[in-house]
Amino acid sequence: MTAQKPFLYVVVCASAIAGDVGELINAARERRWDVGVIATPQGLGFLDTDAVEARTGYPIRSAWRRPGDPRPLPPPDAIAVAPATFNTINKWAAGISDTLALGILCEAYGLGIPTAVLPYLNAAMAAHPAYSASLERLREMGVLIGSYRPHDPAAEGEADEYRWEEALELLAPAITSRG
Template identity: 80%
Template sequence: MTAQPFLYVVVCAAGIAGDAHKLITAAQEQGWGVGVVATPQGLGFLDTEAVEAQTGYPIRSAWRRPGDARPLPSADAIAVAPATFNTINKWAAGIADTLALGILCEAYGMDIPTVVLPYVNAAMAAHPAYGRSLEQLRGMGVMIGSYEPHRPKAGGGADRFRWEEALELLEGKFD
């Protein structure tokens, strides 16, 4: 690539979503341009003003109308972080009922390198659909982070969530 590579950070509604700025900062330090796409519920977990000031782009959460300009450059890579149980299962099933899921489903057909950093609790991760969905995504070439599910009702393992792992998984994809 000759121009600055562009990363979409897809943010889902999880307790740690407000820390997405950590991934944005790390990506920008590595030379990425960054745009954020939030699930409709994930949008409420973000400091919209701060994220838009940091990236220089509006956060996308809804479909644009025909004829509207594209507010973000095309993605060279996508990082879904944090990724919820709901988003992972819908994505693997090919359900594109939100902008974020539409982008993720389309990314497969466009061969865009995609990373997912799941953030789920152990009770949700025990559901058979979750394991099947991760296997489906792996089979599609999606790179999956190493976060181990946290205890239910315990507030999550934010201290163990490695935002930078998204960038580590993408290393070497653009050489």
């Protein structure tokens, strides 16, 4: 009997670099993960849905399913939130579950699912006191936080410095220890 591959949920937020999520999907698949993508409602518009679905083999989820509808994705072994926006980070830390993506993230804490977040925002947003407080709350919850430095507000962002694979590096010890 063959061992089943671990399953990674990639939560994608509305961001200028969201369309590059294929980099994380490819890196995860190279490490023998199966991947499903959950997009925030606004994040969905930043993705080439056909390309992402072809790459993962699963539909992108962005809305709640109705009771009795089949689950389109298997349960996750881990979750990577990338790119994670100011809005999603603050709502998640506050326990707000007003989208499927946030509902999954809030529930993951109670289920003990290893979760990594790679923030992507500008320095002006990061200067808001809610942001640092939210990161601290997420750390207290055991969420693994990536190292991206917020970019200049006048810039589109520094996508070349965004390390998608860092999510997998952060999750590796947590997954190994669950074994």
